[in-house]
Amino acid sequence: MLVLSRKEQQSIKIGDDIEITVVSVEGDQVKLGINAPKNVDIHRKEVYVAIQEENAQASQFDLNILNELAEKNSESEK
Known part of the structure; x- marks a missing residue:
């Protein structure tokens, strides 16, 4: 991990x-501004993890x- x-x-x-x-x-709060191309998804980590978990559940079937x-x-x- 790079620390700056x-x-x-x-x-x-x-x-x-x-x-x-x-x-x-x-x-203890830092506010960040992020400039990135529109095709780059940017999420807080807890939101990203929740999305990944929901996608995994949705892809599983009985x-x-x-x-x-x-x-x-x-x-x-018949």
């Missing part, structure tokens, strides 16, 4: 397209449901 010190209104660059600026520091559908389909064909 920045003061208010100072920035870091990630590649050519992403710039992160320290907007303000108030107590094989029993598929078997039931197959049975109903074969019964309707």
Whole structure:
């Protein structure tokens, strides 16, 4: 992990397209501004993790449901 010190209104660059600026520091809270191309998704980590978990759940399916559908389909064909 790279650790950098920045003061208010100072920035870091990630590649050519992403710039992160320290907007303000108030107590233990740091506000960051992020300039990035529109095709780059930016999420707080807890939101990103929740999205990944929901995607994983959505991609799992119950094989029993598929078997039931197959049975109903074969019964309707008779």
